[in-house]
Amino acid sequence: MKINEIIKEKRIAQGLTQEQVAESLGVSTPAVNKWEKGISYPDITILPSLARLLRVDLNTLLSFKEDLTDIEIGHFLNKLVEIIRSEGFDIGYEKAIDKIHEYPNCDKLILNIATILEGSLFMFAIENIEDYEKDIEKLYVKASNSSDIEIANQATSMLINKYLGREEYEKAQACIDKLPNITFDKTQLQGNLYIKASEFDKASELFENKLISKGNEIFTILRFMMEIALKENRNEDAKYFAEVIEKAIELFDFWDYNSYAAYFHLYSVQKDVDNLIPILDKMLTSMRKTWDISNSKLYKHIKPKENKVDSSEIFLSSFLNALKNDKDNELEFLRDNKEFLELIDKYNK
Structure with missing residues (x-):
């Protein structure tokens, strides 16, 4: 306020x-x-x-207190995405920075704004993109010093990925060293307490969130294992890891996009055009069907987050733009491929 x-x-x-x-x-x-x-x-x-x-x-x-609620942050983020889409990135960026100036100590707001701004950079042909990236990185640095451990860890993880991308390994290592080692998880104790107290909804929601967390952890580990296999030219192993990822996504009732994305990366590295084009088609189709957590019996006690913005179309548009720009030239072998270009045009309509 x-x-x-x-x-x-x-x-x-x-x-x-x-x-x-x-x-x-x-x-x-x-x-x-x-x-x-x-x-x-x-x-x-x-x-x-x-x-x-x-x-x-x-x-x-003096409004220097982080007094924005999660609901207020969510409403602003939805509004910010809509402004960027309808009025352009520059206007959205100004609105975002103004909001941060209004609530300079709201670390959760700062982290989420940084994430949205960074994601939006891929959607538009932005001039002086390097300047924006520097400013966004400063937001992550500020959030990484948050007294809220979860926010600090998320921001630090984002910085690690940035440093790795720029091959600044010493900075990445410093961030990794900063992250705490979690030695004890009280989820099971808390869940058992809820069960004993007949608070079954609370227990179910707690364990369902833990299941999502562990499922994502397994998925991430398998992606890293596949990446290592690809770098070591162990193509059969890499394919096996992609198949295990597909089974894991089905087992945890996760968004099927994730399994297609694993195969997409596999076939991209191998330059396997015959398999890549069909899987890309499935992948793009899945992007238009955002994962609805309420459809799964595994997570029926988790309330879906309020989001009035159609994030699926934003995600699809961003991904198509990344495919066309191909900043890292990873898809150069597809540049003149007729099926690939037709597929991009199909989903751009």
Whole structure:
């Protein structure tokens, strides 16, 4: 909230009238009225007295507190994606930075904004993209120093991937060393407590979230194992890992896009055009069918996140743009392939 909203909310919460606030601070009632309307602001010399009167600290009064709820963050992120789509990346970027200036200590907001901005860079032909990438990286660095361990770890992981991409291995290692080793997981104890207390919905939701987490961990490990096999030219092993990934995705009721993506990477590295084109077709089709967690019996106690933006089309558009640009020249062997070009045109319509 902005300072004018905080003043009004806290005044009402304390049961004070504008006249009483004015009298306590030695100012006029119209002055207090203007503060609450955002027309003018209290003089800096009376801010400590105002904070004491409203029973808040100065950080809260000056909106320097990370007071955005998850719902408020979600609403803003949805709005940001829509702005980027309809008004362009530059406008969306300005809105995002303005929001961060408004809530400079809201690390969760900063991390999510950085993720959306970075993903959006792939969707548009942005000038001075390097400058934007530097600014986005600074956001990740700020979030990596968060007091919230989960946020800090996510941001640090993003930085590691950036450093690895630039072959800055010492920086990547420093980030890896910064990540904590988790030695104890209390999920089972907490879940058992819920069961004993007959709080079965809570227990189910807890274990379902853990299942998703472990399933994603298994999927990621298998992808790394396939990557190692490809780098060592163990093509049969790599194919086997892709097949295991497919089975794992089916077992955990995950989005089928993930299994197609594994095969897509396999055939791309092997330059296997005959298998790559059909799997790319399936992959692009799956992108239009965003994974709906509520369709799985494994996760029926997990509430789907509220998202009014059609993320599937955004994801598809971003991926098609990446295929066309092919910044790393990984698909150069397909550049003049008629089936490949027709497939891109088909899904661009």
